[in-house]
Amino acid sequence: MKRRVFNFSAGPAALSKEVIQQAADEMMDWRGSGMSVMEMSHRGKEFTEILANAKADLRELMSIPDNYKILFMQGGAIAENAIVPMNLIGRKPQPATIDFINTGHWSVQSIEEAHKYAKVNIAASSEDAGFTYVPARDTWKLSQDAAYVHICTNETIGGVEFNYTPEVGDVPLVADMSSNILSRQIDVSKYAVIYAGAQKNIGPAGVTIVIVRDDMLGHAVPACPSAFDWKQVAEHDSMYNTPPTYPIYIAGLTFQWLKRIGGIAEIEKVNVAKAKLVYDYLDSTGFYINRVPVADRSRMNVPFVLRDESLNAKFLAEADANGLVQLKGHSSVGGMRASIYNAMPLEGVQDLVAFMKDFEKKYG
């Protein structure tokens, strides 16, 4: 008898049960081909169709304008921390300047890597308050001539999220959306580049989605590896090197699942409801604590601590025994974290809150 748990991992994270079931059913024989998707030539008619459908479905889901390319790459957001500057600083005389908004762990990672390639200007930061908020747009000190402005739209560790798309004029806006892509409606046309590791809201680790406006192509510095030069990747329709075919297939199944349930408008409603359920409960008790101001709270990652930290291990063990797994907080901040991405059903969050209430009754 197989069991399925509610998996609150920050990533790689839970996928839709329907997606996993379909992948299992199609493993030995993808639709009469006699092969698993992972055994197919990437240039064969079967995989070519899988890739084309995944692209078309993502374009439809996010209303991606025609003047943007969708690339399937490798290395995740951490690799893009180098790949983005290598592709964009060539737009400006060297050394170019990059403006960063520093909202937490993942912003810091992007900033540290950018130092290899450019001058860095921290235009705004919430480091002063332990990365518990998103600096308001009117406090940002942008450079005169930056190659681009970089934001991380959701910080998985601090649990803070941009609830708006900032206006930055003519400067290209680049966003690491790894942990909230497809979770809420956004206007893609306000961004020059959006990138996201797949392993939170899209599919398995090993594929990176890059959505790039056409005028951002063709500026790579000479040292940029060809496989990571967006122009090369775009011209070869993500087949400059062999793409991660199986992760792309799973991403495509996720896109189809999202379309079936009504697209981003519908999943956003579920995400709002899930987040409200947890935060309302957190705000109603002093037994658990979340420190992020209401306006900046992430819908995707809810970090919280127990007032009595000595109960941490007991909380995790009892949660696990109740089929609520991977709730341990990031090692840098401790405590707990419930990551409630698209694939987490409302039922999972209801179970979590019910468990948290019981635990409070027992030990509060």
Next chain:
Amino acid sequence: MKRRVFNFSAGPAALSKEVIQQAADEMMDWRGSGMSVMEMSHRGKEFTEILANAKADLRELMSIPDNYKILFMQGGAIAENAIVPMNLIGRKPQPATIDFINTGHWSVQSIEEAHKYAKVNIAASSEDAGFTYVPARDTWKLSQDAAYVHICTNETIGGVEFNYTPEVGDVPLVADMSSNILSRQIDVSKYAVIYAGAQKNIGPAGVTIVIVRDDMLGHAVPACPSAFDWKQVAEHDSMYNTPPTYPIYIAGLTFQWLKRIGGIAEIEKVNVAKAKLVYDYLDSTGFYINRVPVADRSRMNVPFVLRDESLNAKFLAEADANGLVQLKGHSSVGGMRASIYNAMPLEGVQDLVAFMKDFEKKYG
């Protein structure tokens, strides 16, 4: 009713049926965890165990000495074409020189990318004969002070393979073994670096294996992205960025399958038998032609043409109808190609040769 075909794709390629079946069985619930492997945190106890076992099994299979690290990376061999020089040229004053042995399409790709980072010396080449042979060691003109010597041990398009490990003295020997790793016994200690995209003999596209001697770590040039700096990757046990967890899991299942059937010594016997079956038949007829001299023939990829090329489409269609798929040759050379990696059973090659004989009788 699901069907399974014999899949002769050059890569992504067939995997062991046992591996695919196990992956299907474990998809919804990996060993009582309640999760698919692709949903697991890479830092959780379940995946940590999967990664450790995969490394240990590969080390055992290839008898990899203790002073070599095993890295799981992303981007395939095409990305390594940049990553290798970025990691190794720092060992020498700039600009460094790299010696290449040019044996075909994949060597050429490595050479072209290397021009971005170093001076290139083509120490030997078989381009004069359309890449149909491996230049003998005593014809190589190595540089005085190369950062390393690069070979591609098996060329999938030309169908030529090194049947020996060349001696190059103290200069580090670097090998792209994407298409023949694990297919034959080699002495790892003769190489400084071995790299291989997984999608031929190991697992799904999206994971690259790098086996690197300790003294090759720590020489990356400043522009090398941290995620591709072997030293960083080694120090973080392949978790500097989120690794491609599901492809690594499948690679691990393949390693376990190889161990069950007796390791590389045993699979090499099967590979020798499979190759002999096809080449013996090719040599017995003028209906099909392979142009590679016997000594340099690849055991993994058997390209051949029909004497009457107008029969190509008919050959492919009838083969496909007989469950023998993806036999079309690479677009740059035309004709046919039977890729018969580790996962292709002897039975598949027997079926192929029987079909080829029938086809010859019908149209010869």
